[in-house]
Amino acid sequence: MTTATTEKREFQTEVKQLLHLMVHSLYSNKEIFLRELISNASDAADKLAFAALEDDSLYENDGDLRIRIDFDEKKKTLTVTDNGIGMTHDEVVSNLGTIARSGTAEFLQQLSGDRQKDSRLIGQFGVGFYSAFIVADKVEVRTRKAGMAPAEGVFWSSEGSGEFEVGQVEKAERGTEVKLFLKKEEKEFLDEWRLRNLVSKYSDHISVPVMMEVRDYEAEAAEKGDDEDKKKVEPKYKLEKINTATALWTRDKSEITEEEYQSFYKHISHDFNEALTWSHNRVEGKLNYTSLLYVPSKAPFDLWNRDAQRGLKLYVQRVFIMDDAEQFLPLYLRFMKGVIDSNDLSLNVSREILQNDKTVSSLKTALTKRTLDMLEKMAKKKPEQYQQFWDEFGQVLKEGPAEDFANREKIAGLLRFASTHTADETQNVALKGYVERMKEGQKAIYYVAADSHNAALGSPHLEVFRKKGIEVLLLSDRVDEWLMGHLNEFEDKPFQDIAKGELDLGDLEDEEEKKKHEETDKAFESLTAQIAKELEDDVKDVRTTHRLTDSPACLVVGEHDMGAQMQRLLEAAGQQVPASKPTLEINPEHPLVQRLNSETDEARSRELISVIYEQARLAGGDGLKDPAAYVKRINKLLLDLAG
Numbered sequence: 001m002t003t004a005t006t007e008k009r010e011f012q013t014e015v016k017q018l019l020h021l022m023v024h025s026l027y028s029n030k031e032i033f034l035r036e037l038i039s040n041a042s043d044a045a046d047k048l049a050f051a052a053l054e055d056d057s058l059y060e061n062d063g064d065l066r067i068r069i070d071f072d073e074k075k076k077t078l079t080v081t082d083n084g085i086g087m088t089h090d091e092v093v094s095n096l097g098t099i100a101r102s103g104t105a106e107f108l109q110q111l112s113g114d115r116q117k118d119s120r121l122i123g124q125f126g127v128g129f130y131s132a133f134i135v136a137d138k139v140e141v142r143t144r145k146a147g148m149a150p151a152e153g154v155f156w157s158s159e160g161s162g163e164f165e166v167g168q169v170e171k172a173e174r175g176t177e178v179k180l181f182l183k184k185e186e187k188e189f190l191d192e193w194r195l196r197n198l199v200s201k202y203s204d205h206i207s208v209p210v211m212m213e214v215r216d217y218e219a220e221a222a223e224k225g226d227d228e229d230k231k232k233v234e235p236k237y238k239l240e241k242i243n244t245a246t247a248l249w250t251r252d253k254s255e256i257t258e259e260e261y262q263s264f265y266k267h268i269s270h271d272f273n274e275a276l277t278w279s280h281n282r283v284e285g286k287l288n289y290t291s292l293l294y295v296p297s298k299a300p301f302d303l304w305n306r307d308a309q310r311g312l313k314l315y316v317q318r319v320f321i322m323d324d325a326e327q328f329l330p331l332y333l334r335f336m337k338g339v340i341d342s343n344d345l346s347l348n349v350s351r352e353i354l355q356n357d358k359t360v361s362s363l364k365t366a367l368t369k370r371t372l373d374m375l376e377k378m379a380k381k382k383p384e385q386y387q388q389f390w391d392e393f394g395q396v397l398k399e400g401p402a403e404d405f406a407n408r409e410k411i412a413g414l415l416r417f418a419s420t421h422t423a424d425e426t427q428n429v430a431l432k433g434y435v436e437r438m439k440e441g442q443k444a445i446y447y448v449a450a451d452s453h454n455a456a457l458g459s460p461h462l463e464v465f466r467k468k469g470i471e472v473l474l475l476s477d478r479v480d481e482w483l484m485g486h487l488n489e490f491e492d493k494p495f496q497d498i499a500k501g502e503l504d505l506g507d508l509e510d511e512e513e514k515k516k517h518e519e520t521d522k523a524f525e526s527l528t529a530q531i532a533k534e535l536e537d538d539v540k541d542v543r544t545t546h547r548l549t550d551s552p553a554c555l556v557v558g559e560h561d562m563g564a565q566m567q568r569l570l571e572a573a574g575q576q577v578p579a580s581k582p583t584l585e586i587n588p589e590h591p592l593v594q595r596l597n598s599e600t601d602e603a604r605s606r607e608l609i610s611v612i613y614e615q616a617r618l619a620g621g622d623g624l625k626d627p628a629a630y631v632k633r634i635n636k637l638l639l640d641l642a643g
């Protein structure tokens with residue numbers, strides 16, 4: 001079989017690791033290997049049809065694309081054959097010897113050793129071809145690229161351990177044949193009914209026919225005829241199409257079952273988990289297209305890798321054009337999976353053309369709206385499911401208002417936050433709910449941003465809001481301040497960072513309170529001036545505040561300055577942050593501040609001012625410039641107190 005040119009090669013290290021893991025952790029799900037092989041065969045048929053648009057001769061006078069399954073009980077082999085695009089020698093080596101996807105190493109690190117979890121992760125990774133080794137102890141591939149001479153066939157073989165063999169082989173028909181030598185204990189796959197079942201379970205919706213030789217009982221009965229004596233006839237076989245072989249999205253919605261939708265989702269996404277929901281639409285009019293969009297239930301491991309593949313499978317007039325066409329949905333919807341089949345695009349579109357095509361941008365607008373509508377519907381009708389979606393993808397959706405100005409309001413309606421309403425860390429408060437709970441006279445939607453939920457919940461800025469029973473959103477995701485910078489308002493209510501600018505509770509404060517405040521402010525005028533002078537290098541201004549009940553002081557940034565969370569984020573990213581000093585607000589009701597106001601010893605007074613300022617920094621999550629000095633100061637004060 002092999003020729004003199006045959007050579008042995010090592011698998012890429014990652015492949016070895018993956019093969020090992022896969023065989024062990026996917027075992028409980030072993031039957032998916034057939035889906036993966038048929039899926040590859042179907043992709044190969046799609047790719048040939050696409051290439052033949054330009055060069056018809058690639059069909060080599062056989063435009064009848066099909067997949068064939070054969071099994072041999074005696075030899076214990078199972079073969080999946082296609083007459084698709086095929087592979088060259090170099091393609092075989094790189095496709096079946098390495099993992100081309102970026103982030104592989106990172107992915108492998110995420111594996112936990114917990115089989116169930118790992119098998120889900122591996123599913124997202126899309127191991128495809130290598131899954132053959134779950135059931136086979138040897139795999140042979142014969143392939144020839146469409147358009148090349150029969151002598152240019154390639155032979156590949158491996159036992160799935162460290163290495164594979166690759167060489168030349170004569171192959172008359174174009175396309176690829178994958179032959180599995182099944183492990184002893186996998187005989188179950190050498191059975192017509194088992195295979196039929198698997199094909200209809202996983203590959204029914206594939207547009208290419210899957211053919212198999214099946215027992216022809218009718219012919220056997222016919223031969224037997226009425227002749228009672230002629231007991232034994234030789235088994236007869238016929239080649240039969242064992243899948244539906246019409247592209248799922250072209251079928252009528254009402255005829256497609258939920259299982260079919262789910263299995264199609266798994267085919268296009270390589271996800272083991274079911275989709276949360278989907279939307280299937282045929283549109284005729286100004287635009288003519290069919291779309292089938294899915295919301296996954298689990299985030300992929302590379303959701304945060306900006307270079308990760310994303311996008312929809314693009315078909316034009318039923319002809320497959322490309323995977324991962326990312327031009328049809330904005331980046332903040334990158335988790336969506338699905339198919340777009342357009343009648344308006346030309347069959348020879350390229351990625352470059354897609355980038356600035358008018359039809360594509362109209363399609364993007366339509367599909368974005370469709371996705372947001374689908375999410376809205378889920379939020380309304382199935383809040384628990386929506387919560388599951390939010391927990392997985394909420395952070396990505398929060399990028400929306402900045403990227404998609406036109407849909408800002410719609411996206412705002414889909415956002416969920418943690419808030420003092422429940423104080424729970426789960427982000428489950430909708431802005432609509434917040435607005436409904438707003439107090440009489442409350443004009444703004446209040447929020448506080450910090451590095452963690454607990455820091456937000458413990459923020460001194462919340463004190464007056466607690467006292468007055470006003471709800472505040474607790475933001476602690478990295479994107480939150482960025483998000484708020486682009487939201488501005490919801491249902492005409494502006495957003496207000498409670499750690500920014502002077503607190504103006506407007507109508508929430510009564511006249512009597514206001515008068516009292518003015519009086520205390522006067523009584524502390526000379527103290528604020530003294531502190532301002534003492535801290536002139538660190539703060540812009542010092543004033544009294546009525547936003548605090550339990551804390552002596554807090555730091556406030558200017559109305560138009562960058563929030564503290566954003567500042568820290570940019571600094572961590574190595575960016576120059578424009579220097580803006582905060583304002584120190586002191587609580588005139590606090591005993592420590594009152595004590596300071598009556599302190600006559602100048603040195604003691606200075607110490608106290610430093611401690612109050614440093615504590616305000618700590619409570620705001622800013623950290624200390626000189627922690628050792630702080631500790632010293634505190635200890636000195638403690639000792640003084642202890643006498």
Ligand SMILES: Nc1ncnc2c1ncn2[C@@H]1O[C@H](COP(=O)(O)OP(=O)(O)OP(=O)(O)O)[C@@H](O)[C@H]1O
Nearest residue numbers: 040041044086087095125126127128129130176270
């Ligand atoms: N039957 C086939 N005909 C032609 N090329 C194939 C065939 N099977 C596999 N390949 C090539 O080998 C590559 C690797 O296949 P594999 O199934 O491992 O991953 P994949 O299909 O690219 O990824 P995924 O499974 O995530 O879609 C494919 O991308 C394809 O280029």
